[in-house]
Amino acid sequence: MKHWSEREKIIFHIDCNSAYLSWESIYRLSKGITTIDYRTVPAIVGGDPKTRRGIVLTKSIPAKKYGIQTGETLHKALQKCPHLVILKPNYGLYMMCSNAMMEILEEYSPKIQRFSVDEVFLDFTGMTDLLGDPITVANKIRERINDELGFTVNIGISSNKLLAKMASDNLGKPNKTHELWPEQIEEKFWPLPIEDLFMVGRATAPKLHKLGIRTIGQLAQTDINHIKYTLKSHGVMIWQYANGIEDSTVRKSNYVTMKGVGNGTTIAYDIDRIKEAYYYLLSLSESIGMRLRASGNMCSVVSISIRYSDMSNKQHQRKLFTPTDTTDNIYRIALELFDATWSGEPLRQLRIRTSGLVPNTHRQTTLFDRVNSEKVRNLDFVVDDIRKRFGKNSIIRGTLVDTELSAVTGGVVDEYPMMTSLI
DNA sequence: TCTGGGGTCCTAGGACCC
């Protein structure tokens, strides 16, 4: 194997082990909320502990021993382990933990990409003269995160982002450093099941099985044209991944390239009265409008999607003549789209998404704008400011007062990192 | 007995234009 000093590129992938669960644990221990370290007992983060509904987001290692899987329902998980501890997710806390880790990582390279709240790529190329060999540095980083922040991470090292990620994800957890260089692909990467490959999910795996492909190695050695025929461009991409081919750069902060802002909410009971759906849409519009304005953008497309009780989805979108960032506009369009889409069947989930973002610096008004649109817009900014200072529910729309809804529904964490589905 | 919430990207089909 080559010596590290001969490597053209050295990429780290840092992945927090059971991120949400570790962070909840540390937080609750440090605040004296509990004396139990939830990492050491069967526990999960996800859903609502009171209603016992929702899905498992992260599980502890003891919970894993009960066969509990990420993504399964709390109901199912509780059947496997009746005394399972359920913790409600708190995204603001996770963002703080993530930021603290970023601060440490910034000492090791200027080229860092936050891939999600708990995953980071770090370009270590050219840093060896200054900091030493990659393995020693990676181990040092793990040690520091553990000592200073109290949680463990896995670190994968390779010559590109894909292999670095595969190394930290699939070669053993927790608290480990793994190398996966191109010349080790055959031995360490190819024996893994095809499901472990990045971008092979629920729909693609069965298609590959039909072609007789069960391991990453089998995909890598299949004729690319054969794969291309059945899986199109997605097939070409995963074939390249299986062969360790991937060449993207570690880009700084991906939230600046944000493509859209959206929110959705699952309705606890099947709502069938149209007025209640309107309240939800208003509350969602408030949060989207607020985040849009905070990001300095306006949207030129508004879309809504509806999920019915049978889990089927319907979606409807509209391109706007003039981009907007006012809550009122988003809400009105969402209502029209909803009315044109809803079949009248009971609803499970409502979602609004805005896209086609343009900076709000050169705002254009048209004759067709609402009469007092500028006033409405200014009011939005005033309300945003009050909510920022006094809390989300300090100002609430009259129509929402008598409902159980929050004034603002949906994530409002500032600068929440955007996941890009492609590396 | 049920299935979160935040995203991105790709594809197919229709409308429209030259």
Place this chain on the structure above:
DNA sequence: TCTGGGGTCCTAGGACCC
């Protein structure tokens, strides 16, 4: 009376990620 080919834009739906 019959109707090409290429391009762009828009919409709906599906697949994937953490």
